[in-house]
Amino acid sequence: MDDWFLCYKDKSELPPLDFNATCMKHGRYVIYYNERLKEVTYPDSYQIPTTTELCEVIVHGCAKKGVYGVNCDLPCPVNCQEQRCHIVNGSCLGCKPGWTGDTCDKQCDPGFYGENCQKHCKDYCVNATCNRTDGGCLAGYIQENKPEKVDLAHGKTSYQTLSAPLDPQDPTRFISSNAVDRDPSSCTRNYEIGRTSPHTSVLWRVNLGDIYSIYSIRILFKDYGSVYEKRQRGRFAGFSIHISNSTDRDNWFLCYKDKSGLPPLDFSTTCMKHGRYVIYYNERLKNITYPVGYQTTIITELCEVIVHGCAKKRVYGLNCDLPCSVNCQEHSCNIVNGTCLGCKPGWTGDKCDKFCSIGKFGIHCKETCSGHCLNDTNCDHVNGSCNKGCDNGYTGDGCIKSCERGLFGPDCSQKCSINCHTPNECTITDGSCVCSPGWTGSPHCNKECDEGFYGENCHAHCRDYCINATCNRTDGNCLVGFIKGNTFEKEIDGEEGGHSDANKIVQKDTILYQELHVIENESAYQELHYEKNPYENLESTVN
Template sequence: MDGSIKLLYCLVGLILREKIISAYENIALNKNAWEQYPYNGRPWGADKAVDGRFSDRSASGGQCTISGNKKINATWRVDLGRVLGIHHLTIYLRTDNLPWDSSNDHAARFLGFSVYISNTTNKDRGFLCYKDINFTRATIPNITTIECLKHGRYVIYYNERFPGVTYPVGYSKYAFNELCEFQVYGCPTAGFYGENCTLPCPQNCQERHCNIVDGTCLGCVSGYKGPRCEKQCDGGMFGLNCAQSCGVCLENEHCHYVNGTCLNGCDKGYQGINCTKVCDSGAFGLNCNQSCGVCFGKEQCDYVNGTCLNGCDKGYQGDTCKQECPDGRYGYNCQEICSTCTAIRRCDAILGQCSAIRRSSDSDTNKSLLFLYGVLSSLCLNVGLNICLIFWTCRNKCRGRKRQEKRITQLSSEPLKPHTEKRITQLSSEPLKPHTEKNADDEESVLYEDMDLIYDN
């Protein structure tokens, strides 16, 4: 009873397998084919293996590819036209329509053959789909089906018989590719999978290539992971296959899952788009915009907080070594006490010697005082000039008035006609006209005009 159940399971499995296999399409049919060593002068070219005819598997039938004789290697390939999903291969070998057993000499010619799937014509850059290491002349089948769930453009048959290499018993002396039909079953349209090739591959599959059976991605586009590439990179990783590490982003944020950029900038001590580069020499902190102090031996301060790990150089103190030694101290970390210096000569913070050289702070103070003196001098000069101008203007007005009064006096002492006395009195009582205040010469000329008028009258 148990044996019957096992047999039933085996039959069901074979039926299902044949159903799945038959659901795929022969995507090699009538495609371009090539072989390394054609048999000259005979109609046995590489295309015979993909023409769909293999009822007569003899040389005379004209339905098989037959390569040249006495070659140490043999290569045949078919170009599918583009990268497609492949499920399995079926190979029909040349039999010359004779019984297929150890007595058939053609069986020896196929022992040790290999099949590659590649995106280029170079088999060594492709995937080894199958390599025969077990068959003998008595066991090799003349129809071989090989499951190979891969993607590729070229399917390559290869065999070799190199001199100096010891091959198993039963192998032929030379290599051949005598193929009556080479069928490649898969999906004729890229980006689909399933028995009927109607299910689209997940959108994040690399080049939209997925397993032809279950739809799992053969690789993910940048930033995604998982069997169907449905998850974004996490855990501090980004990029293709989530294989690259993020930099040090601000507040330990995760970088962009595709290109690794830190969207809100870098944390303290780091710079660059991906925040993978530490601050340049002499800088530290957020955006590397703070300057280090004077660390011991001019060493780089801590990139994050600016502290000098080995202390300060001579003349400076503090965690960041930016504070100069106070008066009376000098040396490393300001630990040394200066000798007594006069009021004019101060203790040098680096060597401890009394020096008359002013510190940079005194120099800055002197520069500020000189600037202030310059401003005050300019103000005083402007005030003085304005006072002089006012004085000069008033003096000219006074001179003009005195000339007017003098002229009136001279004219009034001369005998005048009666009707002119009224005009003289009116003229002496009138203020100077506005247009006569321009200058003394103008005033005098106007005054003379009035006096001449009076005199004439």
């Protein structure tokens, strides 16, 4: 869906059932899409819900590729990217590298190259001129500017364990920096390790000064000539090389591990990694049987450790002149093919050039969006935030937090009605609630009962014995007074001592007054007179 190109969007007017639209684009798929989203107000004439019934979808266009015009018989310009051009006027939808202009008929100006001539020739090209297609230098390189592979370890800070005692005549004879001085005649030296020593391991490392893209590592081990070659190779055997961004061993990355064969004293290996520290490590553990040829008690003598890689960061390629993808984690990529060693949050793919799929975000695209972004829009592929806001009832950057009690609506910015039956409780989306007695109105209980009604949702009528049929909108008590001789309903318990609603019955009594008097409410009665036979007076009157 991220690759869709909008051709037409129907708006508020109702479309004809036989619909046509002009859409001059190139593509393989034609997609019809419709939706009815919750909590979206659509025009009155829209059907909600809706059913889709497509009888025909007719797509007119050129059957041949690379042509345009009324009869699809005019060839697109030869420099159009993929020979694609506008079906009416023939303008290119994109140019091949090295060309620009509406019809891609203009070569790149000097100093520029690539698609639409948007890239500058490298500053190490003589006269800043390059091939307009791929950017290769036409007149050669300026050597001092060329970002080729270099020795990253030369002269850098080094460290070793178990350094041999200083020679009073030559204090620098065995120090760790001898391995990065580029003088093969000066070497490091350590105390022996192994079966006849209290020590079992030895370490040497160089600090490159920053995190670099490494290509290869070469080690020159001390060579005393053919007589001692086997002994020296046996001392060298079993070593390992590690790359790390810190000195913490838990963060070491194994670059190479020597196995059963005896290594040459001039050793090289490819190690395409990124790191700040290059570490040489060897050990001779007690009670371990080592392969034939291994020296079980060893002295380490490193004459040179050469680390080749790109002097510039964030680049790769034969000449270290191609930029790593901006979405590579720490801008680090494989020094040969440019594949990222890891992606920034929100990106995926070998070169981290693809968004997370819909509904996902974060590192390795493993995080899931909340699902509460406004109108079901997708969350931000990097941090999961909802850039267009939250659905009603949710708040926070990622819309993961529902409204607190008493709040509702967009970003939880509205308060529940004080007329809700349970104070500060309402539906977080629209604020609807059960109304307190005396109030009605959907959804916010913002309307008082009409005159003559009371109770929950104003469903109950005021008693007919209330003067003017008016009563308290909450409990139904007469506001003005009672009319003499009318009837009312009185609730009594169905069984002695019982108070449940199921046990209540309704009994109608006739209230007779000795005289007509108006009182403010029922509680103001001083006396109620019930006659044993309330119908006797009526009978005598009739007779």
